[in-house]
Amino acid sequence: MNESIWYDDLEQFLMCPRRFQLERSMIDESEQIPDSSQLLRLGFSVEKPVLEAEIFGKRFVADPDFAIPEKDGWRLILKKDAKNFKQKYAIEAAYHAYIFSQRGFPVTGVTVRSPYFEVDLDWRNYLPRLMSLLELITTTRDELYDPKPSSLCKTCPYVVECCEALIQKKDLIAIHGLNERTRLRLLREGIEDLQDLVQVQKLKDFSKEMLEKLKKKAQALLERRPILLQPLPSFPEGLFLDIESHVTAGYDYLFGILKEDEYIPFLCEDKDQEGIVFNRVLDFLLSENGPIYHYCAYEPAHFKQLAETYGLEKKYHQMKKRFVDVYQILSNHVALPLFSYSLKSVARYWNFEWRTKLDGWRACKYFQLWLVTREPSLLDTVLKYNEDDVRATRLVVERMKSLSCQKSVTNK
Known part of the structure; x- marks a missing residue:
């Protein structure tokens, strides 16, 4: 039988079928899937139960956050961090409930629970839409889907x-x-x-x-190949900055700075520390000279917001003109053989490799888990991800410097 498909895979297919195909081609088909059926038959609540069922010739795996026994069956719990209920949660509810029912564990209802809301769903209402998706994802297709930039x-x-x-x-x-x-x-x-x-x-x-x-x-x-749209500005030696934010908790938890070849992280463990940590970041930046390079507009926008929140406008105004948006310079001055000019895309084009598989959202998840467990490897992974971001930003600046030099030589 083919490799297992989890709900995350189904969601990936909905967002980008081509990426789903590419990632499935690299999966080890010998993976062993745990089975929680024996625990469920005991009639107790089970955290993170795992069940798989064959549908349209493929193995699909359900792994809700909780399965709780009720009078006529089971109630599944899906935990979320979002502030608002999203309609895609209804399809996810139907997905887990259908697989449970196929395995002989009837589901009476699904509850989607967040710190901000709790919604009870009758998953059967969303079953027709789910079955259409499952049939589509299992349809044999030899060629890759066409890319659709987004x-x-x-x-x-x-x-x-x-x-x-x-x-x-x-x-x-x-x-x-x-x-x-x-x-x-x-x-x-x-x-x-x-x-x-x-x-x-x-x-x-x-x-x-x-x-x-x-x-x-x-x-x-x-x-x-890269082609200059207009002459590039000069790039004086400076610092490189990248911020990681805890979206659900509403604070910036990591300010990463690259000075020459030294990575300097400023970590903030909770919202109450944010003002103190931000003040330390400002003091450090003011003690150094040169531009503060960043990628896209997030960093200066948040510095302005934090300075107003914590009464640090005077320090912020002393250094706000030093911010240099590398993305703006790149997009206005250089044409690359890419449809995305995100930091990840551009740096990878220039052969930079991140040491982790994280993105901003996953890094936040790792950080939150570290706050609970204090497992050093989790924080180490987050710091590596942030360090790679600032090093990737530096790489883009270095590549633009090189392009500018090549153009100067050509013009002589």
């Missing part, structure tokens, strides 16, 4: 490969920042692919500057 690509490890697939098709959607409206405008003027765009000399609905920028982006894709 915000989900920002942290995906397959961006470079997916971009190459679009380049081979000369698809216009491979162009970074190209929205659907602009793509349709190009199509109306007879520009059907990247090659058409590179060769066109004039388009009535596009300014000369806009057309030139689009052509350079298309050229960068077709030639698989």
